[in-house]
Amino acid sequence: DTEVTQTPKHLVMGMTNKKSLKCEQHMGHRAMYWYKQKAKKPPELMFVYSYEKLSINESVPSRFSPECPNSSLLNLHLHALQPEDSALYLCASSQDAQGDEKLFFGSGTQLSVL
């Protein structure tokens, strides 16, 4: 199984809502990532977890709250988002955090904030 599964595939939420994005992998990978991608732009790194600990936060606003409950699961909790936060949110995983490791990406959650 070389798959990273993201749910839901699509999400529409209001600015006062609280929602969560979920990402799961069963490859035994110990590093997991969240990326944000606006239309026609490259993905932007948001967070990195290594061995279930947050190792990188790319100055992401606190309305995005990541969580890694176990080595297979990564969540992104959303609260009080703005319309400009509408984007494709991509999850990825890798065996470890080394320069010769490759990342496996999910297909993303398309988020619309109204």
Place this chain on the structure above:
Amino acid sequence: DAKTTQPNSMESNEEEPVHLPCNHSTISGTDYIHWYRQLPSQGPEYVIHGLTSNVNNRMASLAIAEDRKSSTLILHRATLRDAAVYYCILLGIQGAQKLVFGQGTRLTINP
């Protein structure tokens, strides 16, 4: 982070080879050269990576210049399914933790 420079777009014909260039003049000795691609409506997909020597796999070949300041991704026989945005990325010792995407090259394949 060391930067890469790629053409914004390229076009090729089906069943012909495609050579996608990448310049990385500030590469350090410990930076790996990675290539990913993103097909429409999908997440990025790993293609190939290397450090100093040329590399081949079932998807593509990676040719790395002797001074490592440039590299070329080679698709030996392009198909319509190879139409995608191709990203050349440098990864240092910290590795996958800082996989930072540049603008990439949008590859169009003509039937």
